[in-house]
Every structure is written in structure tokens, then in C-alpha cells.
Amino acid sequence: MISTADVERAAARIEGRVRRTPVLAADEGVWFKLEQLQHTGSFKARGAFNRILAAGAQTGVVAASGGNAGLAVAYAAREFGLPARVYVPATAPVVKVAKLRQLGAAVELVGEKYADAYDAAVKHAADSGELFCHAYDHPDICAGQGTLGLELLVQADTPDTILVAVGGGGLLAGVAAAVEGRARVIGVEPRTIPTLHSALAAGEPVTVDVSGVAADSLGASRLGDIAFAVATRTDAGSVLVDDAAIVEARAALWDRYRLAVEPGGATAFAALLTGAYRPAPGERVAVLLCGANTDPATLTSPTAAPPPGRTPRGTRR
Numbered sequence: 419m420i421s422t423a424d425v426e427r428a429a430a431r432i433e434g435r436v437r438r439t440p441v442l443a444a445d446e447g448v449w450f451k452l453e454q455l456q457h458t459g460s461f462k463a464r465g466a467f468n469r470i471l472a473a474g475a476q477t478g479v480v481a482a483s484g485g486n487a488g489l490a491v492a493y494a495a496r497e498f499g500l501p502a503r504v505y506v507p508a509t510a511p512v513v514k515v516a517k518l519r520q521l522g523a524a525v526e527l528v529g530e531k532y533a534d535a536y537d538a539a540v541k542h543a544a545d546s547g548e549l550f551c552h553a554y555d556h557p558d559i560c561a562g563q564g565t566l567g568l569e570l571l572v573q574a575d576t577p578d579t580i581l582v583a584v585g586g587g588g589l590l591a592g593v594a595a596a597v598e599g600r601a602r603v604i605g606v607e608p609r610t611i612p613t614l615h616s617a618l619a620a621g622e623p624v625t626v627d628v629s630g631v632a633a634d635s636l637g638a639s640r641l642g643d644i645a646f647a648v649a650t651r652t653d654a655g656s657v658l659v660d661d662a663a664i665v666e667a668r669a670a671l672w673d674r675y676r677l678a679v680e681p682g683g684a685t686a687f688a689a690l691l692t693g694a695y696r697p698a699p700g701e702r703v704a705v706l707l708c709g710a711n712t713d714p715a716t717l718t719s720p721t722a723a724p725p726p727g728r729t730p731r732g733t734r735r
Contacts, residue, residue, distance in 0.1 A: 420560050420591065420592070422595055425596040432468050432562060436456065441574050447697070449573075453708050458517075460486040466491045470551070477546075477548050479500055480542055481550070482504070492523035507528065510527075511634050532553075554642050554645070555587075556644075560592045560648075561595070565592070565596070567594075567595075570597075575702075580601055581604050584613060584641075585607075585637060585682070591647075591648040591649070594652045614656045617649075630664075659694050663692045667685070667687040670687075672717040679709060681712070687707065
């Protein structure tokens with residue numbers, strides 16, 4: 419469990435090490451938090467810095483990641499002059515694996531799913547005594563991610579609702595804790611990876627199958643315990659979107675706003691674009707664009723413009 423105070427302490431700890439990413443007013447009542455402009459191309463740098471600083475790490479760091487968490491850990495470790503070892507599934511995008519190596523990390527390809535890489539990373543950390551940086555289910559990781567929520571409250575003049583993509587739930591946990599009592603958080607998930615949706619229905623985190631276009635970044639098979647605790651405490655909501663909606667949202671972000679994001683980074687916008695989440699009249703909505711580690715050659719698509727009637731309130735064509 420984490421609180422607003424934990425997020426505030428994380429913000430003080432990582433100040434000057436991460437970017438205060440900008441907010442774009444897409445139209446009246448709708449804002450985009452451009453976290454894809456963060457170091458290493460995703461919000462994950464916030465949690466990585468907070469974890470290493472809070473632990474006072476003096477030796478190497480270890481992570482398991484489909485890409486973005488590993489990139490963040492590798493980057494933060496390099497900033498502190500620490501060696502990093504990152505375990506990734508063999509299905510991780512080539513662009514992310516190449517970047518890990520550019521950042522100086524030792525990359526270990528293990529198995530086909532995140533769970534395979536996770537087990538190998540935990541074993542290595544236990545054997546070596548190096549600091550394990552969980553991709554999403556550690557208090558310091560979640561609190562670090564939540565620091566963007568504190569920024570958003572100021573930048574978007576306290577929105578009513580914040581749409582957040584969910585995989586393992588570290589981002590949702592941090593943001594929901596950061597804005598508790600001031601804004602509501604809605605988790606948006608691919609229909610093919612419903613970790614939050616299934617956990618809320620079952621009353622506890624459960625294992626789900628992992629597949630689909632956003633699996634490389636939202637491909638956790640189970641919601642984190644911290645995310646579940648914070649989601650239930652803060653009454654966070656959950657909506658599901660199809661892969662086609664994610665592809666459409668990603669193309670629309672590029673076509674209309676020239677914002678390049680990966681599929682996971684477009685997932686929250688997909689809920690607004692397709693009507694999976696429908697704001698009430700006058701509701702102020704912020705959308706987190708959380709990652710940009712993608713192949714730019716795949717940005718254009720014939721689905722960039724939605725069919726008539728599919729444009730959400732407050733979004734300009």
C-alpha cells in the first residue's frame with residue numbers, strides 16, 4: 419500500500435533526475451500528459467530512480483522487463499555508475515533490446531513471457547545480492563511512477579478523471595495514490611490482457627492470458643498486489659478496449675497531433691476515442707500517453723481517422 423505522502427517523498431527524492439513532462443490541451447476539457455517524452459521513452463524512469471535512490475544501492479541492479487522497465491533501470495543505473503542486468507522474454511521488441519544494450523545493460527533473453535524473465539531475474543538477484551527492481555509491484559516503484567500524477571494536478575488544473583493504461587498496475591497505483599481525493603483514475607486495458615478488470619471482478623488479483631498488440635508493454639499476467647489495494651481503496655474504475663481500438667488510437671495520435679507512441683502508450687486514449695469511456699458533460703479528462711518505444715515506420719495507418727460518430731467529445735479531428 420502507498421499513500422499520497424509516499425508519492426510526495428518520491429517526488430522530492432527524484433527531483434532534477436527526471437523530466438517534468440509537458441501537458442497538451444488537446445481541446446476543451448481534454449489534456450494529454452506527454453510522458454512518452456520522459457527519459458528512455460516512458461514513465462518507468464521515475465520508478466527506477468526512486469527505487470535505486472530509496473535503497474541506496476551500491477552494487478548492481480537487476481530487472482525483468484518486456485522492455486520499458488528494463489530501459490528505465492538501465493538508464494538510471496548508468497547515471498549512478500552501477501552495472502545493470504535485464505532479463506527480457508524472447509518476444510521483446512528488437513528496438514527495445516537494442517536500446518538496452520546501447521545503455522550498457524547486460525541483456526538476458528529468457529522464455530516467451532514476462533513471467534519467465536521475472537523468475538530468472540529474481541533468482542539472479544538472490545544469488546548475487548544485487549538490487550532487484552520490480553517492473554511494477556514495489557512501493558518505491560509505484561510511488562515513483564505516481565510523481566507524474568502530482569505534476570498533472572498542477573498542469574491540467576486538477577482534472578476530474580485521469581485515464582491510465584494498465585498492465586501490472588504500477589502506474590495506476592502511483593497515480594491513484596498521488597491524486598487520491600482530488601481526481602478519479604480509470605484504468606484502461608486491452609481486452610486480451612484484463613488484469614485490473616479481472617482482479618476487481620474476482621476480489622483479488624488473478625492470472626490472465628496475455629496476447630495482443632500491446633503485450634510487449636502491458637503484458638503482465640497478473641495485477642500487482644499494490645495496484646489492487648490502491649485501486650480498491652480509491653475506487654478506481656476499469657474499461658476494456660479491443661486491439662483494433664488501440665491501433666486506431668495510435669494512428670490518430672500521429673495523424674492529428676504528430677504524437678508518436680507505442681501501442682501501450684495509446685491504450686488510454688483508445689477508451690476516449692472509441693467511447694469505451696464517455697465523459698459526462700463538462701467533465702475534465704486527462705489522458706496519460708505513457709510510452710514511445712516503437713518503430714516509427716508503423717505509425718501511419720488507414721485507420722488513422724475514425725469512422726463518423728467515433729470522435730470523442732472534446733477531441734479535435
